[in-house]
Amino acid sequence: MTENDLRLKTAEIEKISHLDYFNIGISVDCVIFGYDDKDLKVLLIKSDLEEFEGLYSLLGDLVRPDEDLDTASYRILKERTGLDDVYLEQVHSFGSLDRHPSGRVITVAYYSLVDIKNHRLRVDSNELHWHSIQTIKNLAFDHKLILDTCSARLQEQVMDYPVIFNLLPEKFSLRELQELYEAILGLELDRRNFRKKIALKDWLIDTEEMEENVPHRPGKLHKLKSEYKKIAVSKQGVLNPV
Amino acid sequence: MTENDLRLKTAEIEKISHLDYFNIGISVDCVIFGYDDKDLKVLLIKSDLEEFEGLYSLLGDLVRPDEDLDTASYRILKERTGLDDVYLEQVHSFGSLDRHPSGRVITVAYYSLVDIKNHRLRVDSNELHWHSIQTIKNLAFDHKLILDTCSARLQEQVMDYPVIFNLLPEKFSLRELQELYEAILGLELDRRNFRKKIALKDWLIDTEEMEENVPHRPGKLHKLKSEYKKIAVSKQGVLNPV
DNA sequence: GCAAAAGTGTTAATCTTACACCCATGC
DNA sequence: GCATGGGTGTAAGATTAACACTTTTGC
8 A cells, every 4th residue: 555545444444533633644655775786776666646647656655543653664665675674764754735636645754775686675576666866857746855855865874874785785895885875975986085984984894705706806895893784763763873 | 722732623624524534643843942041942831731740842733734844833933932034944753653642643843943032022921931951851742852853953953054043133242152052062162263163154244233231342243144044944945055 | 450251373183185006806 | 918996005285173362341
């Protein structure tokens, strides 16, 4: 069930009928970022609303009466990607009167970082597809605005917090990491300065392994120190300062 | 009408009855910061809920079906303080299942910066009072968490964006400005370095006036350049980068 | 004249940027 | 042996931090 689909099951309506003076819908929308082919991508679904014929939208759903916001976005992510150990962070809420053609729906936007190559990820089914951030001109609802807001937030956080490792496989080379930074920041980085800066942050462990199957000299593989993994998402368990 | 008061007028229920499958309440809460007596303060009201006997809460209200989130928080601010030209910024949304004792209410938190001394501000009536941030141990609902989240956001923004001038009268001395920074950041700053840094940002105009009625050598009065005033609040009109 | 804050520069330390060469591997 | 990226250090420039004395005013 997506934000596009406003029906709620009868049982759920019963359970919350004592609150019938509450009449604004609330949803979460997830900007699910992935990284592949040296390109930052976002997971989109074809909109099934007439109003948005031919447009794609973010993955979202109404918040259920018995789940909190973080739980709702985790649920969407789990349902859509099969992953349940991903990075998720609330970014901003959007509540324009006309943002949803079927009625008043306020949405809380999250961004999420997943490893596209992760074998547990089942995406090809459904109508889900990864889209290059660069090429996205227009989305259903106000989802382009939401995407841009989340992209900006990601850019702000990327140099200060060890978040983007969630976009990479567990072990990666420094070249891969640098290319990812470049894709997110939209600029080229000096290799020596980049490596110095990363070394200074002390986020990584040098595994003793080397890249394989590269058509050039293989680089060392690194991984994120375990204390930086799975940084908490909610304000109850606030983002780790590093 | 505050978040504490969940009743909606009948006319409003009628208008939105076609959305009766939406059953979660949505409110906004405003962390209204002020500055007085070298101390950062927040505007609170005594909670009228039994559950929170003796506790204070932030100013908030349910979002009306015909207003967007920014409008709702402006309305609350206007109603409560009489001011309508204040700085307002959305910070985070909170949606724990048990955060409101009367039912499911998700709230969008804003912070706001106002000049306490502004003569238009009528606060003494009602049960509104300014409380020193330092001394607040516990608030109704999850409002202490909301306050802490907004204080942290304010701290993050204060050195990068010209926001805190909204806490000061139009004309102020550099000493007053430095004391305000110190109150927000919770640390002492070197006067010479502070003045150098502020000069570098080029936010201020040197009025030709001097402080009056100070028991020491008067300082020059400065004011914020007009292009930095009233920085926009919503994601539709995003925060000015400076 | 004393108390209080205004106003103002220099130096050292740190961080950031720019930049070039040899090395290991696959083909 | 050639193409590709791996791996490494240094010097100049920019930013930040530490620090003290003279001046102006109110009382």
